[in-house]
Amino acid sequence: MKNVLLIGAGNLGRRHLQSLKNSQKPIRIFVVEPFDEARALAETAFQQAASELPEKVASFHRSLDEIDQTIDIVIDATPATGRLIILKRVLALGAKDLVLEKVTFNSVSDIDQAGALVEQHAARAWVNCPRRLNPFYIQLRSVLATASFSRFEVVGENFGMACNAIHFIDLFSFLAGRHVYDISLAGVQDIVPSKRSNYIEFFGVASGAFESGPEFKIDCRESTSGVKFKIRIVTPINEYLIDEVAGRVEVTDRDGNTEALGFRQRYQGELTGPLVDAIIQHQQCGLTVFSESMALHRPFIEAAYALYASKYKENAMKMVPIT
Ligand SMILES: NC(=O)c1ccc[n+]([C@@H]2O[C@H](COP(=O)([O-])OP(=O)(O)OC[C@H]3O[C@@H](n4cnc5c(N)ncnc54)[C@H](O)[C@@H]3O)[C@@H](O)[C@H]2O)c1
Numbered sequence: 321m322k323n324v325l326l327i328g329a330g331n332l333g334r335r336h337l338q339s340l341k342n343s344q345k346p347i348r349i350f351v352v353e354p355f356d357e358a359r360a361l362a363e364t365a366f367q368q369a370a371s372e373l374p375e376k377v378a379s380f381h382r383s384l385d386e387i388d389q390t391i392d393i394v395i396d397a398t399p400a401t402g403r404l405i406i407l408k409r410v411l412a413l414g415a416k417d418l419v420l421e422k423v424t425f426n427s428v429s430d431i432d433q434a435g436a437l438v439e440q441h442a443a444r445a446w447v448n449c450p451r452r453l454n455p456f457y458i459q460l461r462s463v464l465a466t467a468s469f470s471r472f473e474v475v476g477e478n479f480g481m482a483c484n485a486i487h488f489i490d491l492f493s494f495l496a497g498r499h500v501y502d503i504s505l506a507g508v509q510d511i512v513p514s515k516r517s518n519y520i521e522f523f524g525v526a527s528g529a530f531e532s533g534p535e536f537k538i539d540c541r542e543s544t545s546g547v548k549f550k551i552r553i554v555t556p557i558n559e560y561l562i563d564e565v566a567g568r569v570e571v572t573d574r575d576g577n578t579e580a581l582g583f584r585q586r587y588q589g590e591l592t593g594p595l596v597d598a599i600i601q602h603q604q605c606g607l608t609v610f611s612e613s614m615a616l617h618r619p620f621i622e623a624a625y626a627l628y629a630s631k632y633k634e635n636a637m638k639m640v641p642i643t
Pocket residue numbers: 327328329330331332333352353354355358397398399400402406421422423448449450483643
């Protein structure tokens with residue numbers, strides 16, 4: 321029986337936990353969450369999640385100090401600030417497989433130290449950018465592999481550019497099969513407090529390009545309406561307009577004929593159990609491999625910190641408060 325440690329049982333951690341109940345394997349789950357209310361909510365959600373599948377034993381803890389077992393797999397769903405300390409501690413508990421949330425680290429120094437630690441402990445780690453698991457994007461990737469394409473765009477409102485840019489950069493990288501890129505945040509006009517206290521959000525335009533193409537743009541405006549955005553991908557043959565919120569894709573050819581397709585991104589509550597099963601069975605999963613994700617985090621975090629420091633104050637850690 322594998323020991324799985326879930327650290328951080330807030331909004332997303334609770335979904336990871338519910339999904340763990342649907343793992344096909346018998347697993348022992350240790351949940352570490354210091355906030356009493358969040359821990360109680362997670363425990364209730366776990367008990368209420370129906371499952372006919374093999375036995376799951378879960379225990380709930382305030383602190384990592386209470387964990388005295390060797391841990392096999394870690395899911396870290398805490399905020400970015402503080403994740404490096406957690407990484408050090410879970411590697412010391414013997415963990416060899418780790419799924420880390422995005423934004424994984426919010427300083428270049430943490431990215432570099434984390435990379436060295438993962439390597440030193442010969443651990444396998446992945447970052448939870450789950451669009452890579454979506455059958456539509458997997459199929460689109462194989463279509464784009466044979467079509468030279470010039471441009472990606474995400475244009476919309478209120479989708480959280482600072483905290484979600486890495487999801488889109490990860491998707492562009494996945495679809496293009498490249499992970500070296502430049503980014504400019506010169507078009508970001510506003511830096512505002514995030515709904516999450518002590519973090520910030522951006523409004524405006526991020527633009528960049530992968531080495532030898534394609535170019536990309538992430539454009540996020542503030543409005544009084546809710547979250548909306550569309551992803552546009554341009555190839556010489558087709559234009560894809562993906563509206564994840566509405567669950568619809570429009571594919572328009574050169575003659576202007578449009579075909580409409582359905583789109584569905586699975587919830588985290590459906591993803592984590594199968595991911596853990598893949599890790600147990602194959603020591604791999606479809607999420608972004610850690611070293612690749614750090615190569616994607618680095619230019620964005622560097623640019624985000626430079627922007628933040630130019631408008632606020634520099635800090636010794638060169639940390640930009642995004643998560
Ligand atoms: N991959 C995705 O699609 C996706 C979606 C949503 C959120 N996220 C990311 O997941 C992370 C968590 O987001 P959230 O919305 O669940 O936040 P949240 O604030 O609801 O939950 C975070 C939890 O971590 C706990 N925590 C903080 N420090 C801890 C520590 N040292 N040990 C144990 N627990 C600790 C907090 O008490 C809190 O309950 C963020 O980095 C966020 O960006 C990713």
